[in-house]
Structure formats: structure tokens, C-alpha cells
Amino acid sequence: xxxxxxxxxxxxxxxxxxxxxxxxxxxxxxxxxxxxxxxxxxxxxxxxxxxxxxxxxxxxxxxxxxxxxxxxxxxxxxxxxxxxxxxxxxxxxxxxxxxxxxxxxxxxxxxxxxxxxxxxxxxxxxxxxxxxxxxxxxxxxxxxxxxxxxxxxxxxxxxxxxxxxxxxxxxxxxxxxxxxxxxxxxxxxxxxxxxxxxxxxxxxxxxxxxxxxxxxxxxxxxxxxxxxxxxxxxxxxxxxxxxxxxxxxxxxxxxxxxxxxxxxxxxxxxxxxxxxxxxxxxxxxxxxxxxxxxxxxxxxxxxxxxxxxxxxxxxxxxxxxxxxxxxxxxxxxxxxxxxxxxxxxxxxxxxxxxxxxxxxxxxxxxx
Amino acid sequence: xxxxxxxxxxxxxxxxxxxxxxxxxxxxxxxxxxxxxxxxxxxx
Numbered sequence: 038x039x040x041x042x043x044x045x046x047x048x049x050x051x052x053x054x055x056x057x058x059x060x061x062x063x064x065x066x067x068x069x070x071x072x073x074x075x076x077x078x079x080x081x082x083x084x085x086x087x088x089x090x091x092x093x094x095x096x097x098x099x100x101x102x103x104x105x106x107x108x109x110x111x112x113x114x115x116x117x118x119x120x121x122x123x124x125x126x127x128x129x130x131x132x133x134x135x136x137x138x139x140x141x142x143x144x145x146x147x148x149x150x151x152x153x154x155x156x157x158x159x160x161x162x163x164x165x166x167x168x169x170x171x172x173x174x175x176x177x178x179x180x181x182x183x184x185x186x187x188x189x190x191x192x193x194x195x196x197x198x199x200x201x202x203x204x205x206x207x208x209x210x211x212x213x214x215x216x217x218x219x220x221x222x223x224x225x226x227x228x229x230x231x232x233x234x235x236x237x238x239x240x241x242x243x244x245x246x247x248x249x250x251x252x253x254x255x256x257x258x259x260x261x262x263x264x265x266x267x268x269x270x271x272x273x274x275x276x277x278x279x280x281x282x283x284x285x286x287x288x289x290x291x292x293x294x295x296x297x298x299x300x301x302x303x304x305x306x307x308x309x310x311x312x313x314x315x316x317x318x319x320x321x322x323x324x325x326x327x328x329x330x331x332x333x334x335x336x337x338x339x340x341x342x343x344x345x346x347x348x349x350x351x352x353x354x355x356x357x358x359x360x361x362x363x364x365x366x367x368x369x370x371x372x373x374x375x376x377x378x379x380x381x382x383x384x385x386x387x388x389x390x391x392x393x394x395x396x397x398x399x400x401x402x403x404x
Numbered sequence: 405x406x407x408x409x410x411x412x413x414x415x416x417x418x419x420x421x422x423x424x425x426x427x428x429x430x431x432x433x434x435x436x437x438x439x440x441x442x443x444x445x446x447x448x
Binding site: 135327340343347 | 430
């Protein structure tokens with residue numbers, strides 16, 4: 038902190054504020070560096086193993102940098118853990134995710150967004166309706182607390198953790214319920230990273246169909262992005278688009294639940310619905326659309342669009358390292374079995390259902 | 405366990421801008437840097 042012997046009121050306050058901001062920024066550096074090192078190690082391993090296997094005429098499956106980055110993060114997070122020094126920076130993986138999504142907007146022309154986005158929105162509406170009904174039914178069948186059931190239904194139908202956090206305040210759920218729901222969604226998201234690509238390879242799905250399936254079936258945005266990228270670059274792009282369409286619905290579903298619980302006298306009434314919807318709307322989607330619009334107006338050359346796409350990939354690289362680091366199996370196992378069983382059953386059924394939807398859409402629209 | 409608190413909740417505690425807003429601002433700054441060739445041929 039900067040101190041002076043005879044400070045005027047202004048000079049005494051201003052340096053403290055800037056010091057705090059600087060300190061806060063500096064505190065992020067070790068963790069961000071850790072994300073970068075793990076992400077780059079993943080990229081290095083992919084390149085090194087492929088080159089080595091080729092040089093020695095080995096048959097070695099091509100394991101993408103995405104999976105390596107997640108695996109290294111998982112190994113570190115679940116063995117030595119994330120030291121306190123790195124925690125603040127590691128938590129920035131959400132920022133890198135959103136930055137990557139906004140930059141990815143440059144890789145979509147508006148026509149793609151309108152076509153794929155239109156199909157995604159149609160599928161998302163069906164998916165949300167069926168998921169909400171299914172999770173509510175399962176929650177009742179397993180006699181979960183009603184608000185925990187609501188949180189699980191919202192989390193699995195829209196966008197995982199952020200939807201649960203958004204709904205928690207709106208329906209006045211308690212902390213324990215929301216951490217149960219978050220743990221279940223995160224554990225299942227981690228599993229989907231391995232199961233979704235394997236199933237899709239088995240079914241010989243094309244990139245667009247798989248991307249749509251990952252965007253519709255995987256709940257948390259980071260995991261959906263990673264699950265898409267694990268299949269191919271093109272699938273990763275489509276997964277982000279489908280997931281973004283799903284995220285855009287968050288306000289409507291949370292509003293419906295808020296009104297439901299307020300009607301039962303167990304949550305605050307929503308007075309201004311438009312303001313509520315705007316507050317819950319994920320604003321980074323606007324950035325994604327703006328970027329795509331700029332490309333549509335030829336604001337960038339082909340090489341510049343390539344650069345923006347690569348910047349997006351670097352941002353996602355840090356995200357994938359963060360996904361691995363923050364997935365802690367020990368924490369998840371402490372959260373109890375019943376919510377996990379309900380979540381797992383629901384997720385398996387939703388995955389089958391969304392797979393059926395995507396296969397149907399492929400037949401109708403020829404994705 | 406980390407949670408995505410910012411997506412829908414506006415600004416974070418103690419921060420004037422939400423995480424979403426920061427992501428959009430930084431992305432636009434990067435896009436401008438690329439547009440005016442301050443950042444050129446970003447490798448992958």
C-alpha cells in the first residue's frame with residue numbers, strides 16, 4: 038500500500054484502490070500460468086506422441102490435446118490438489134470459456150447460425166420440456182426434496198451449474214440442495230467427456246450431428262465444449278452453438294420455476310418479468326452474435342478470421358485445463374447417493390432422448 | 405468446487421462488471437487488435 042506523510046483525502050484513497058485492483062490481478066497470475074502450462078502440456082503430448090508413434094511405425098490412437106489437458110488437470114486436482122496460491126487463477130477458467138465462445142463467433146457466418154441455430158432452438162425446446170418432466174418425475178419417485186428436484190431439473194435441462202446458481206436465488210433453495218445438484222451435474226459432466234465421443238464413434242456420427250448431440254446432452258458449458266472438441270474441431274463449433282442456444286433459454290425456465298415457488302409462498306414474487314429475464318440472460322451470447330455479425334459485414338480478412346479462431350482455441354485450452362483441475366471426485370462422493378442416482382438416471386435417459394432427436398433431425402434436415 | 409456464478413447474475417460482488425461483460429470487452433479488444441494488424445497471424 039502506498040502511504041504518504043500528509044495525505045489529502047483524494048490521494049489517500051486512490052492509491053489504495055489501484056493497489057487492490059493490481060493485487061487482485063497479480064493474485065490471478067500463478068493459477069492462469071498453471072492453466073497455460075497444463076493446456077500446453079496437453080498440446081505438446083498430442084504432437085509428441087503422434088510424431089513418435091509415426092516415426093516408430095506404431096499404431097497409437099490419436100488422443101487430442103483436449104483430453105490430455107483434462108487428464109493432466111484431473112490427475113493433479115485429485116492427487117496433490119490445487120495449492121491455495123493457484124486457486125484464484127484456476128477459477129478464471131470460466132472467463133476463458135466465455136472469451137473463447139465470443140471469439141468463436143468469428144468462425145460462424147450468420148447464415149450458419151440461423152440454420153443450425155434454428156434447428157438447435159427447435160431441438161432445445163423439445164429437450165428442455167422432456168428433461169424437466171423426466172427429472173421432476175424421477176425426483177418424486179426417489180422422494181427427493183421438491184426444491185432439490187427443481188434444481189436438478191433446471192440444471193439438467195439447461196446449462197448445468199450456472200442455471201442452478203441462477204435458480205437458487207430465484208426459488209430460495211438452500212445451500213445444501215444446490216451443492217447436491219451441482220455435484221451431481223459436474224460428476225455426470227465429467228463422465229460424459231468419455232462416454233459421448235466413444236458412443237458417437239461407435240455410431241459413426243458426422244461432426245454436425247455429434248456437435249448438436251453434445252450441445253444438447255451435456256449440461257455444463259465447459260464440459261459440452263470439451264466433449265464437442267474431443268470429437269473434432271467442427272463438432273466443437275457446433276456443440277458450442279447448440280449449447281449457446283440452450284443457455285439462452287435459462288431466463289424463461291428459471292422465471293417459470295420462480296413463479297411456481299412464489300405461488301406456493303416459498304419464494305419471493307417476481308414483480309418485473311422483463312427485468313428478471315434480462316438479468317438472467319447470459320450476456321456473452323450477445324458478444325458471440327456481434328462477432329459473427331462483424332464477420333458477415335466483412336470486417337475481417339480470411340487470415341484475420343483464422344487468427345480470431347486460433348485465439349479462441351487458446352482460450353479454450355485454458356478452459357479444458359480448468360475443467361480437469363476443478364473436478365474433484367472426493368468432494369463429489371461426499372454429496373450423497375440419491376441425488377446422484379436421480380441425476381445419473383435422468384442424464385442417461387436425456388442422452389438417449391437427445392441422441393434420438395439429433396438422429397431424427399439428421400433424417401429430416403440432412404445435417 | 406467452482407461454480408459459474410456470473411453467467412446470469414450480473415456483476416460479481418465487489419466488481420463493477422460481470423464476468424460476461426469482461427469476456428465481451430476482452431474479446432472485442434482482441435478483435436480490434438487483429439483487425440488493425442496489431443496481432444497478426446496468431447499461431448496454433
